[in-house]
Structures are given as C-alpha cells and as structure tokens.
Amino acid sequence: MEEWEQKCLINELLQGRELAMQLQAHLNLPSCNETRELLLQQIQASYDKALSLLHYKATGTSDTIDPPPQSLPVRDAATVQRKSLPRWTHQVRVGPGTAMEGNLDDGFSWRKYGQKDILGAKYPRGYYRCTHRNVQGCLATKQVQRSDGDPTIFDVSYRGRHTCSNNNQEQGTSTIEPYQQQQHIGNQTCPLFPNYLSLNIKVENDVGDGNYETGNLSPTSTCPNPTGVMNNGSTSVAIESEFTEIIQAAPTVGLEFPFGNAGLDPNFTFDDNGFFS
C-alpha cells in the first residue's frame, strides 16, 4: 500500500513537471491564454494531489485514513465539500451568429444538470457538471449565463477543479493532449474557445470568515486585480477562491486547494510577466 502511494506521488510530480514544461512552451505562443490557464490548473491539481498524499502520510495514524470526524449527514458533507471548492469566473464573448452556449467548448466534457431563471437576468443560467462525475468522482462544475447587456457575452463560472483524466478521445496518456493537437490546427488561436473575441476572467477572494485551517497558506489577496494586458484589449480577471474547510472525503479527491494557492510562491503574481497574456 505504501508503495502504491509512493507511485502515485511520483506520478503526480512527474505529471506536474511535464505540465510545467507544456506551460513553458505555451508562454512563447502569444495567442492562447486559456490553454495556459488550463495548464496552470492541471499543474496545481497535480500539486494538490501530491500534497494530499503527503498530508495523508503525515497526519494519518498508522492504521487507516482518518475517518470522517463525525459522520455528517450525506447532504451536509456534500454542502461542506461544495463550499470548499475554488471558484473562478470567465466572461466569454463569442462571435455574432455563433453565440450558442454549446460553442463554449473548453476542452472538458460537461453535462447539463439544470437551468434556472435568475432574478433580474434576461437569460437563464445553465448548470453543468463534469461528465465523469460518477465514474471518476470529478467535482468540477460550471455555470453559463448569457449577459443580458450584451448577448454575445457569456459569464462562465467554474467551480472545482477537474480530477478526472478528461480523456474525451479514449486516448489517455497525457491529459492535455487534445489541446495540443487542436493547437496545431491552423492559426485559429485559442483552441479551447475558438469563437472567442475576448476573454475576461475575474479574480476575487471571497474569503468570508477567513478561518484558514491551512495555516500559513495565504490567499492571493495580494494579487492586484490584474486589469490589463491581454492581447486583444480585454481585461480584468477575477478568480474567486473560497477558503473554508479542508475535507478529507474520498482519498482520491483529497484536498482541494484553492486557486489562490499560487501565492505559495512569493514571487508569483498573476499579472507578472503577462502571465495571462
């Protein structure tokens, strides 16, 4: 069992390393912000998994995984878990005539599970979750809502990171392979949101009561709202992370560190080096 964990750990680290290299490659391509962000997400997910493995080893007493502290009712546990997921929002503008939500393909496979009319909003909000939720326990969800001001703009709000392997094409190995392949197709810039005219990501730190059980992990509140520097004139980014409890649910899911954990590196800022540009 120990050996298995170690393999997992190494695997995650290797994957993180490979993803970092991919990211480096993408830094030289001026076109695709979204790919980079996704790579970043994947890197963070790898670190998160690796860390959770270590955390488990560090805190778990010799015999078993810490049992859930007190058997929360299923519903409560789900709620708590939901709360702990990081959240960030994109504003997506699509080309005229192509403005269908279905075109907002970000490389993941989503399954719609609800739609709701929102008070004061002209258009309903669509609720999507990862197709692999049941199979792989992937908790990523997103909400898509068309802006009532400008119907070509969609607010896409993501919650939770993908823990699935996202192998849409049944060809596992590298989880980001599909993106790379698409990238080479023509000069259509961003493969993830081909219809983009602009992309707008918001970052907030909705830290609420701010009781970080993660101790010295500081949220990236120091991150100045990176208004700026995206190539085609768009804008402000807002990633909202919710630091709440850390859940030890399924071991495979493990800790979900919020997006803002990039703040672990004191030298890292979102607006530095035109990170998103």
Added chain:
DNA sequence: TTAATTTGACCCTT
C-alpha cells in the same frame, strides 16, 4: 438501448 437534456420540485443559503 444508452446517453444527454429538459424541467418542475425540492433543498440550502442568505
């Protein structure tokens, strides 16, 4: 037949 979407009801949070 299976998978995805639709949609009203229900639950949770504010």
Added chain:
DNA sequence: AAGGGTCAAATTAA
C-alpha cells in the same frame, strides 16, 4: 421567505 443550486423523472437525441 426568496432566490439560487441540485435532484431526478420524463423526454429527446444518438
């Protein structure tokens, strides 16, 4: 109590 988010049965698509 109101509004937002999720569930799940019914419906539609592949």
